[in-house]
Amino acid sequence: xDFLSKLTSALPDTPILTGPDCAPWVTDWTGAWHGxxxxxxxxxxxxxxxxxxxxxxxxNVPVVPAGGRTGLVGGAHAPDALVVSLDRMNxxxxxxxxxxxxxxxxxxxxxxxxxxxxxxxxxxxxxxxAQGSAxxxxxxSTNAGGSNVLKYGxxxxxxxxxxxxxxxGTVLDxxxxxxxDNTGYALKHLLIGAEGTLGIxxxxxxxxxxxxxxxxxxxxxxxxxxxALTTLNRLQEATSDAVEAFxxxxxxxxxxxxxxxPQARQPFTDIHGVNILVELASTAPRDAALSPEGxxxxxxxxxxxxxxxxxxxxxxDATIATNDSQRAAFWAIxxxxxxxSLAGPRAAIVNDIxxxxxxxxxxxxxxxxxxxTLDADAFDMTVAHLGDGNIHYTVRPSDKALKDTIMSAVxxxxxxxxxxxxAEHGVGQSKLSSMTRHKNTxxxxxxxxxxxxxxxxxxxxxxxxxxxxxxxx
Amino acid sequence: xDFLSKLTSALPDTPILTGPDCAPWVTDWTGAWHGxxxxxxxxxxxxxxxxxxxxxxxxNVPVVPAGGRTGLVGGAHAPDALVVSLDRMNxxxxxxxxxxxxxxxxxxxxxxxxxxxxxxxxxxxxxxxAQGSAxxxxxxSTNAGGSNVLKYGxxxxxxxxxxxxxxxGTVLDxxxxxxxDNTGYALKHLLIGAEGTLGIxxxxxxxxxxxxxxxxxxxxxxxxxxxALTTLNRLQEATSDAVEAFxxxxxxxxxxxxxxxPQARQPFTDIHGVNILVELASTAPRDAALSPEGxxxxxxxxxxxxxxxxxxxxxxDATIATNDSQRAAFWAIxxxxxxxSLAGPRAAIVNDIxxxxxxxxxxxxxxxxxxxTLDADAFDMTVAHLGDGNIHYTVRPSDKALKDTIMSAVxxxxxxxxxxxxAEHGVGQSKLSSMTRHKNTxxxxxxxxxxxxxxxxxxxxxxxxxxxxxxxx
Numbered sequence: 001x002d003f004l005s006k007l008t009s010a011l012p013d014t015p016i017l018t019g020p021d022c023a024p025w026v027t028d029w030t031g032a033w034h035g036x037x038x039x040x041x042x043x044x045x046x047x048x049x050x051x052x053x054x055x056x057x058x059x060n061v062p063v064v065p066a067g068g069r070t071g072l073v074g075g076a077h078a079p080d081a082l083v084v085s086l087d088r089m090n091x092x093x094x095x096x097x098x099x100x101x102x103x104x105x106x107x108x109x110x111x112x113x114x115x116x117x118x119x120x121x122x123x124x125x126x127x128x129x130a131q132g133s134a135x136x137x138x139x140x141s142t143n144a145g146g147s148n149v150l151k152y153g154x155x156x157x158x159x160x161x162x163x164x165x166x167x168x169g170t171v172l173d174x175x176x177x178x179x180x181d182n183t184g185y186a187l188k189h190l191l192i193g194a195e196g197t198l199g200i201x202x203x204x205x206x207x208x209x210x211x212x213x214x215x216x217x218x219x220x221x222x223x224x225x226x227x228a229l230t231t232l233n234r235l236q237e238a239t240s241d242a243v244e245a246f247x248x249x250x251x252x253x254x255x256x257x258x259x260x261x262p263q264a265r266q267p268f269t270d271i272h273g274v275n276i277l278v279e280l281a282s283t284a285p286r287d288a289a290l291s292p293e294g295x296x297x298x299x300x301x302x303x304x305x306x307x308x309x310x311x312x313x314x315x316x317d318a319t320i321a322t323n324d325s326q327r328a329a330f331w332a333i334x335x336x337x338x339x340x341s342l343a344g345p346r347a348a349i350v351n352d353i354x355x356x357x358x359x360x361x362x363x364x365x366x367x368x369x370x371x372x373t374l375d376a377d378a379f380d381m382t383v384a385h386l387g388d389g390n391i392h393y394t395v396r397p398s399d400k401a402l403k404d405t406i407m408s409a410v411x412x413x414x415x416x417x418x419x420x421x422x423a424e425h426g427v428g429q430s431k432l433s434s435m436t437r438h439k440n441t442x443x444x445x446x447x448x449x450x451x452x453x454x455x456x457x458x459x460x461x462x463x464x465x466x467x468x469x470x471x472x473x
Numbered sequence: 474x475d476f477l478s479k480l481t482s483a484l485p486d487t488p489i490l491t492g493p494d495c496a497p498w499v500t501d502w503t504g505a506w507h508g509x510x511x512x513x514x515x516x517x518x519x520x521x522x523x524x525x526x527x528x529x530x531x532x533n534v535p536v537v538p539a540g541g542r543t544g545l546v547g548g549a550h551a552p553d554a555l556v557v558s559l560d561r562m563n564x565x566x567x568x569x570x571x572x573x574x575x576x577x578x579x580x581x582x583x584x585x586x587x588x589x590x591x592x593x594x595x596x597x598x599x600x601x602x603a604q605g606s607a608x609x610x611x612x613x614s615t616n617a618g619g620s621n622v623l624k625y626g627x628x629x630x631x632x633x634x635x636x637x638x639x640x641x642g643t644v645l646d647x648x649x650x651x652x653x654d655n656t657g658y659a660l661k662h663l664l665i666g667a668e669g670t671l672g673i674x675x676x677x678x679x680x681x682x683x684x685x686x687x688x689x690x691x692x693x694x695x696x697x698x699x700x701a702l703t704t705l706n707r708l709q710e711a712t713s714d715a716v717e718a719f720x721x722x723x724x725x726x727x728x729x730x731x732x733x734x735p736q737a738r739q740p741f742t743d744i745h746g747v748n749i750l751v752e753l754a755s756t757a758p759r760d761a762a763l764s765p766e767g768x769x770x771x772x773x774x775x776x777x778x779x780x781x782x783x784x785x786x787x788x789x790d791a792t793i794a795t796n797d798s799q800r801a802a803f804w805a806i807x808x809x810x811x812x813x814s815l816a817g818p819r820a821a822i823v824n825d826i827x828x829x830x831x832x833x834x835x836x837x838x839x840x841x842x843x844x845x846t847l848d849a850d851a852f853d854m855t856v857a858h859l860g861d862g863n864i865h866y867t868v869r870p871s872d873k874a875l876k877d878t879i880m881s882a883v884x885x886x887x888x889x890x891x892x893x894x895x896a897e898h899g900v901g902q903s904k905l906s907s908m909t910r911h912k913n914t915x916x917x918x919x920x921x922x923x924x925x926x927x928x929x930x931x932x933x934x935x936x937x938x939x940x941x942x943x944x945x946x
Contacts, residue, residue, distance in 0.1 A: 096831075097706075098702065098703075098706070098830075098831055099829060099830045099831050100706075142655065143655050143659075145653050145655075149652065149653060150652075153630075154653060156659070156662075157626075157630065166915065166919070170915045170918075171915065172913075172915045172916060172919060173913055173915070174916065176891070176893070177829040177830075177891060178827045178828070178829065178862060178891075178892065178893050178896070179622065179623075179627075179827070179861040179862055179863070180618050180622060180627060180827045180858075180861055180862065180863045180893070180896035180897050181827055181893040181895070181896060182615065182616050182618075182666055182893075182895050182896065182897055182898065182899045182900070183893055183894065183895045183900060183904070183907075183908065183911075183912055184666075184900060184908065184912060184916065184917075184920050184938055184939070185663060185666070185667055185671075185919075185920045185923060185938075186616075186629070186659070186662045186663055186665065186666055186667075187916055187919055187920070189629075189659045189662030189663065190658060190659055190662065190663055190923075192659065193655055193657075193658070193659055194658055194659075198658075209714075210706075210709070210710045229571065230571075233570075233571065233573075233683075236683070236756075237683045237756045237757070238756075238757055238758065238759075239757055240713070240715060240755040240756045240757040240760065241682075241714070241756070242713060282713040283709070283710045283711075283713045283714070284710070284711055284712055284713040284774075285711065286711075286774055287713065301757075301759055354651040354652070354653045354654055355651070356572060356650040356651065357571075357572045357650075358569075358571055358572050385653075388652040388653055389651060389652055389653065390652070390653045418649070418650060418651075419651065420649070420651050420653070420654040420655075420656055421656065422654070422655050422656045423651070423653035423654065423655065424653050424655055425655065426655045427655070427656060427657060431656075434656075435656065435657065438656075439656055439657060440645075440646055442639070442643045442644065442645045442646070443645060443647065443657065443660055444657075445643075446639070446645060446658075446660055446927065447657050447658045447660070449926040449927060450658060450663075450923060450926055450927075452926065453922040453923055453925065453926035454919065454922060454923075465657055465658075466657070
């Protein structure tokens with residue numbers, strides 16, 4: 001009996017898709033990767049995932065776990081593999097404001113958890129463009145980032161416990177609600193960010209926080225990125241760490257947005273080199289209280305701090321959103337990044353890089369000098385989670401044959417400045433050559449040893465994250 | 474040539490202590506573990522640590538890394554092993570307020586880093602009793618906790634990058650300053666908390682935060698632990714997360730302190746069942762500003778929130794510290810925990826346990842019923858980092874022969890409530906049997922596979938953290 005027949009008889013009630021029914025799993029939304037899976041199986045519970053993995057292990061069948069498949073690096077690409085889709089395991093088991101925890105299955109969509117938390121006055125602060133499709137299993141497996149990392153951390157920082165199925169079908173139950181637990185190796189952290197190469201995450205205990213009672217949002221213009229970093233530090237101090245987001249957009253980003261959306265409200269009439277979208281949040285009733293002028297106390301604090309920064313020459317312009325629609329208009333500018341960076345006829349090179357906070361200006365200066373020497377007609381678009389050092393430096397080359405040259409040059413500059421070639425997107429398949437070029441040998445060797453120890457037959461998400469050893473390149 | 478002679482000729486300038494000179498390393502400060510090391514070597518740099526490990530690897534010599542040796546679980550116990558003491562690698566290489574980072578060697582004493590940061594207006598928020606001796610390498614290797622975890626996290630949450638020497642002498646350089654870096658497995662997190670069984674941490678990049686400009690400290694009395702948890706949630710919301718510490722002491726703790734320190738200022742005249750030391754902190758100038766009454770705005774916010782909690786019956790008593798000496802007097806009560814719990818003729822059983830936040834009251838209720846049935850004359854002393862669910866439940870049995878019975882009973886209750894038998898102290902040697910009894914098999918097997926992959930000959934801190942497989946028990 002072939003593997004799929006065995007699987008069907010072992011799990012008669014579990015949907016198994018083959019042939020044309022697998023179409024949605026043949027490519028991902030980036031469109032960069034194509035490959036027909038052997039089949040897609042949609043288990044209903046952890047016990048089924050365990051049984052599937054035990055059978056795949058016995059049959060030496062490659063398995064690729066799938067969540068919302070919104071990744072940008074081909075991590076869920078599954079040619080000839082059995083896709084284990086977690087989409088049916090989508091129960092939010094518990095949201096507990098009292099302990100500020102949520103217990104969820106891996107297939108829960110991020111947006112659903114955010115909404116369930118909000119109904120109870122809480123928030124799950126992870127937020128990014130794809131949150132309407134991305135799943136909890138996926139954001140944990142990729143240690144997703146986004147705009148709020150500055151205040152709340154990456155996905156791993158929001159996770160108290162996980163459950164995962166190991167390559168041989170063993171269920172690893174680490175579903176702890178504990179804030180302190182020093183009983184051996186940090187297996188939770190090893191599985192988070194492993195992009196499904198060490199285990200299939202099936203459930204998690206996540207941290208919630210109280211939903212902010214009030215926010216204050218502004219566009220700022222600073223003379224330089226150095227001044228912007230000082231401004232961030234000063235705002236964090238002045239508000240005792242109320243800064244949720246601090247997003248950088250250069251002049252040509254703002255201009256491109258204005259061209260594309262001529263009717264949209266622009267924050268500034270003047271053109272500025274360093275534009276920052278900043279958002280403060282507070283849960284404190286005193287910050288939400290209205291002053292005699294009808295503004296919130298949070299906004300008053302914000303304004304008085306900005307006034308001081310103006311006097312010191314750290315700011316050149318500022319517009320505070322005075323209502324929700326203005327706030328939404330400001331965020332619409334930032335959220336047009338994909339549209340602005342990726343639209344157009346020339347395939348873009350997405351560089352999701354991280355740098356030490358005080359090297360960001362150097363990096364952009366270097367690239368401004370270097371890029372024209374590599375491709376005189378290249379077009380670059382930058383947007384950055386400046387507060388956490390994460391720059392999306394997207395380049396559209398004049399000729400796609402220049403892609404590798406440009407990407408290598410970017411990564412060499414990043415490495416020279418102590419940065420990383422993948423900040424929040426992960427490695428998947430599209431960054432394997434970057435791993436070979438830039439990850440240090442000791443780290444790669446240690447990763448290989450761990451992969452070999454946990455998945456000795458290499459059936460779980462094969463060919464992802466860890467590049468082949470140089471001898472076999 | 475024997476191993477030590479080889480070591481001496483390879484590293485002629487590196488101090489190697491033998492015989493009586495090893496006396497300080499024969500036992501640790503708990504006095505529970507004794508054993509003469511083969512020798513103690515004191516390298517000056519990472520390259521020397523690497524050379525030592527390469528030679529130990531070649532010679533199959535067991536190695537135990539040593540920091541401040543303030544651990545409570547025998548993790549640095551080194552009979553017949555080569556101790557690698559990091560004490561000479563004690564340079565604070567860099568403290569950078571602008572990027573809120575510090576780069577330090579493993580032998581730096583926690584208190585020294587805290588002082589260096591404070592001189593520049595910053596703080597490294599990790600704090601606990603042994604900070605005058607504990608080293609950065611030690612707190613990372615044990616993922617130390619303490620009183621400020623509630624707001625700032627455990628040591629792993631304060632670490633951006635590490636450097637470690639692997640068992641074969643390979644240097645694993647993960648000295649990143651980055652806040653986002655998704656390029657493969659979280660090796661940093663695997664080494665943190667591994668108690669020196671996977672590598673010797675030699676340096677780290679740590680996160681700093683701005684030093685609070687103002688603090689407000691109080692003793693509260695709540696009708697119940699359930700009310701105390703509500704009070705914590707409410708205070709966090711009201712202050713937008715300004716609560717640094719939330720420490721619980723029961724009535725008999727307060728009474729024991731008053732007996733031992735009759736001249737000390739007591740926070741309350743009445744006896745209360747649930748006493749809480751709470752501390753708020755803010756970096757905001759507006760919170761440090763003085764109101765017309767001469768109190769800080771932070772204190773005013775605190776007082777008005779407490780007033781509401783009183784009205785709702787969540788508080789029964791409160792005393793706010795009005796000056797630094799009163800604040801110090803309040804903390805002196807909390808910091809007497811070791812003195813109160815461990816003093817006396819009967820050896821204490823230190824249970825460093827963690828529980829889900831809403832199970833703490835159940836645990837204490839259960840133990841109050843259970844303990845007298847196990848040992849009618851047992852004496853228990855509890856103090857808890859209540860905000861993060863970490864209880865130090867210390868028991869002095871009437872007969873030390875009852876130690877295992879009592880410890881097993883405590884751990885069984887903890888496990889039944891979803892807790893952990895080691896919250897912040899780690900496993901070392903003294904919790905090995907707890908690992909065997911309570912750690913789930915899948916986690917233990919995965920830990921063994923990782924240990925085998927990274928340290929196949931088992932020379933690094935042998936016999937710690939991972940209990941022998943059951944067949945060899």
